[in-house]
Amino acid sequence: xxxxxxxxxxxxxxxxxxxxxxxxxxxxxxxxxxxxxxxxxxxxxxxxxxxxxxxxxxxxxxxxxxxxxxxxxxxxxxxxxxxxxxxxxxxxxxxxxxxxxxxxxxxxxxxxxxxxxxxxxxxxxxxxxxxxxxxxxxxxxxxxxxxxxxxxxxxxxxxxxxx
Amino acid sequence: xxxxxxxxxxxxxxxxxxxxxxxxxxxxxxxxxxxxxxxxxxxxxxxxxxxxxxxxxxxxxxxxxxxxxxxxxxxxxxxxxxxxxxxxxxxxxxxxxxxxxxxxxxxxxxxxxxxxxxxxxxxxxxxxxxxxxxxxxxxxxxxxxxxxxxxxxxxxxxxxxxxxxxxxxxxxxxxxxxxxxxxxxxxxxxxxxxxxxxxxxxxxxxxxxxxxxxxxxxxxxxxxxxxxxxxxxxxxxxxxxxxxxxxxxxxxxxxxxxxxxxxxxxxxxx
Numbered sequence: 075x076x077x078x079x080x081x082x083x084x085x086x087x088x089x090x091x092x093x094x095x096x097x098x099x100x101x102x103x104x105x106x107x108x109x110x111x112x113x114x115x116x117x118x119x120x121x122x123x124x125x126x127x128x129x130x131x132x133x134x135x136x137x138x139x140x141x142x143x144x145x146x147x148x149x150x151x152x153x154x155x156x157x158x159x160x161x162x163x164x165x166x167x168x169x170x171x172x173x174x175x176x177x178x179x180x181x182x183x184x185x186x187x188x189x190x191x192x193x194x195x196x197x198x199x200x201x202x203x204x205x206x207x208x209x210x211x212x213x214x215x216x217x218x219x220x221x222x223x224x225x226x227x228x229x230x231x232x233x234x235x236x237x
Numbered sequence: 238x239x240x241x242x243x244x245x246x247x248x249x250x251x252x253x254x255x256x257x258x259x260x261x262x263x264x265x266x267x268x269x270x271x272x273x274x275x276x277x278x279x280x281x282x283x284x285x286x287x288x289x290x291x292x293x294x295x296x297x298x299x300x301x302x303x304x305x306x307x308x309x310x311x312x313x314x315x316x317x318x319x320x321x322x323x324x325x326x327x328x329x330x331x332x333x334x335x336x337x338x339x340x341x342x343x344x345x346x347x348x349x350x351x352x353x354x355x356x357x358x359x360x361x362x363x364x365x366x367x368x369x370x371x372x373x374x375x376x377x378x379x380x381x382x383x384x385x386x387x388x389x390x391x392x393x394x395x396x397x398x399x400x401x402x403x404x405x406x407x408x409x410x411x412x413x414x415x416x417x418x419x420x421x422x423x424x425x426x427x428x429x430x431x432x433x434x435x436x437x438x439x440x441x442x443x444x445x446x447x448x449x450x451x452x453x454x455x456x457x458x459x460x461x462x463x464x465x466x467x468x469x470x471x472x473x474x475x476x477x478x479x480x481x482x483x484x485x486x487x488x489x490x491x492x493x494x495x496x497x498x499x500x501x502x503x504x505x506x507x
Contacts, residue, residue: 123276123285123292135277137295143346148355151348179294182347183261190263190294217349223263231289235282 113237120233122176142182169208175232186219192227255306264298336367358399359407365392378422463503470497
């Protein structure tokens with residue numbers, strides 16, 4: 075007596091000579107994992123102020139890292155600005171490689187993009203060159219005026235708490 | 238110079254602040270002499286101070302708009318301004334001088350272009366009592382404009398134009414529409430006669446109606462004032478405009494009905 079459909083399926087290849095491919099699926103766990111950091115064993119994992127609060131505190135305890143009018147009601151450009159912001163962030167993390175202890179703040183005013191960074195290098199010539207390079211290249215890529223503001227911040231000063 | 242100031246805004250700084258911070262600018266902790274901390278505190282955590290805080294950088298600052306700076310702006314602009322004319326005191330004065338009102342919207346947003354397709358819409362309004370119109374012209378104008386453009390309760394004709402791509406073109410088209418409406422309403426076309434118009438157009442010919450037949454049967458002279466009055470009262474009742482609220486006996490309606498009653502009584506010599 076065939077008790078369930080799986081055993082019937084097991085019979086099928088022998089009866090009709092057809093290949094059957096199965097894979098194992100575990101039950102789905104609807105868990106939010108965005109912006110959450112795992113607690114370390116020794117409690118020595120440093121977090122900045124932005125990382126310390128979960129994403130549901132945006133607007134309450136945290137501000138917005140990217141400021142533009144595209145997400146207001148009836149305004150155009152929300153996808154365009156988000157895409158450009160992603161490009162700017164990846165670009166800056168790459169040019170100022172391992173020099174940025176915190177996130178990058180991007181603000182738009184008409185056709186000017188103001189990028190604010192916190193940089194941990196002391197060598198000013200390096201920083202000025204990279205700043206001018208990024209401004210020039212980004213304005214060519216995005217067809218906007220780019221203004222960069224760079225402030226000095228040590229890695230230790232950016233830490234808000236240890237987890 | 239900034240390093241010498243203690244950590245509160247001294248009186249001497251009041252006049253100089255607009256030189257240090259003239260335009261909207263990113264928050265600079267080395268220029269702002271305030272001991273600011275921004276952020277929520279958790280257990281064993283300290284909110285970051287102004288040199289280490291990213292929150293202060295994210296937030297919009299209005300440090301370029303301190304009251305002394307605004308006073309300076311106003312003083313600089315004052316020489317380009319003239320006082321508002323004394324003759325235009327009330328809304329009626331403004332309407333008398335400038336009966337046509339133009340309404341346009343400009344949109345401001347971040348982005349590479351300042352163009353916004355919604356900015357081309359132009360709305361022109363005028364109160365018809367400011368125009369010289371006789372009975373036929375007013376009727377014709379309201380018929381030509383239509384219900385959605387003419388508001389009977391406050392007698393305002395609204396023309397909204399958005400068919401051209403540029404605001405100036407829409408403005409010119411609205412002007413053209415207004416002039417065309419005005420001059421067309423003064424003309425009487427050959428098709429505006431008995432055969433082609435009906436009650437809904439606002440025309441009523443008493444000679445064709447049943448009440449005319451009734452009066453004929455009474456065999457009265459046509460020049461008598463009673464017949465004239467009867468005619469007028471029947472005409473008023475038939476051409477009554479649609480009431481805003483159904484079922485309510487308004488003053489005008491009452492008047493029209495009582496006029497009809499009086500004229501019938503006089504006609505039949507009761």
